[in-house]
Amino acid sequence: MKKNTRTRLPALTAVAGLAGSLLIVLPSAGAADAAPLICEPGTRSVKWISTSRTQVLTHSVESYKGGRDTVSRTLDHVRTIKAGHNVTQGNGDGYSTRKVLTSLDAQVDGAYTHTKSKTTTKNASIKITVSQSGRYYFYRGTVKATGTWQGSSCDRGSRWVVDAHGTAQTFGAEVEGVLRCGESIDGKSLGRLVQRTHC
Template sequence: MAVAAAAAAVAATAMGLAASPAAAAPTKVTAAQPGGTCTAADLGTRHPYIKTTEVSPTITHFKGWYVTEGTTGNQTITTSTQTTITVSVGLNGNVEGSFAAEALGQVGASLGLNVKVDYSSTSSESNSVGWTFSQPGYYGVYKGTKKVTGTYGSLNCNRAQQADGSWTLKWAEGPGSGSFTTYTTLEEGAVRCQDEVPAGSIMAKAQDLLDCGSATAKAAHPAGAVAPTATQEQRLDSLTQPSALTNGMSATQPEASGGGARAALDCQTQVYKIAVPGKSLSWGAPLLADDGVRLRPSTIFSAHLDNWRLCNVTEHHGVLEASLWNWGNGGCATITEQNAATDRAVLMTVPCTEDDLQRFYIYRDKPGSTKIGVQNKYTGSMMGHDRYADGEFIRQYSSGRQDGTGTYSLIGV
């Protein structure tokens, strides 16, 4: 068996076939689907769904290399970086939090590819390629990958009225759509002009960079690197241009205003507690400016710090949008700008300026129930808490708390 495997490897080398590490099969992802049913425990969660994908073989490292009769055998070639692919999801480009990882996991599952699901970049890969050249000739030595780009949407659980007038909970498209970039495991290899390679493959991309119709490929050369022709330079330059799919594309979240004059809020007269269902703790605003919103028991000494009003309220497709004004300290709930991209950032209260960091979507259970989920408009993250305890911070989670602890009750007082 070992002899057969070795022979197969030699045959692959002779044909210019690429060597790539074995990749595990993509993990199957069970995802929420638009229009699918959800439960009250899902009100405080969200999930991605993939709208479009594009897969493009891409050369990340390349070197033209001439092998003479006396220079065959094992060689290590240092290639030049041609293009850099960085994994990114959404507006800020990071891959922090479960929402981004779930989105990329769905990409891999839908395409049957093993893609990167955490922050990484092809620039961190070594430029060296070790290869056994069995025949003289003009080779393109390369590293390459399948670049995967596309767009995603966000699904949230919310009330929906059915044709017979009854109500149910369904997954519906919410805010937070955007674009993503990822890539598969890098493969490396060497290919000649005369090798027959699969159309549209990474190897074919490398062969295209050889400029096989030029005199460079036909003339006698000393062993070693071959200077790129003018045509090769044009092709190499094109590798560094942004993808047409993702160029200029970003998440649909607007820019945070970063301050400004105090807003004049139009608040509803109704006062609410935002409570843990069936429990004694509710959101309480801080007395100190550098503290955050915490779970607190309601007492006669709460000084209205656990009382909230909904201000400048609008409604779109059954989803409320509002600012959350605290009666006790006169501030508005917000995720601070410097922490907007941070998963588990603490919910704060600050002077009301009515920017999108201070705006929240409220997803509601069926009529008659007080249960809600709360989502920051700018970050797209859901509000929740790590554990049920007096003094526990309310935080943002990119996908919400999947154990249902991000579902609260909006109780009038």
């Protein structure tokens, strides 16, 4: 007596197809053990360990005492502020002056230069018309930002590796002005520094 093979073949085919689909969706051991990507391979990041913001007089402070008059003063250059960065330890490749100073700008209140540069070394002349009597001071200077930075590079996308340390310094737009002792001055302005030290 012959066995009925027609009914068994479709069942075997279905089982084989099911086993094949199961093998396709099972993850490999390597995929299960792979670490997730946390950064773009080859990218670099700057972190600030410490930062500071300081008002600096770049020229001499000259005075006038009297009443209504047209007054001019020449301010002698006394200090130059430079912008730039250096690497004190590690590999500085990939940490350009612009990259570091742009990052510093984002950390410190104000707006600063993002290139290697310096403040003017020339004397400055200021002329004003005095409207009321008193003691006046003529000044010129800038705001300086400094900091200590740490550089990290992305290693194959799985972790950040610290590979550089350094310091940086930059400055904002140079400003000049005249103040009268006793008048109200913004506490963050360069004029407030002059008022504290001279009036």
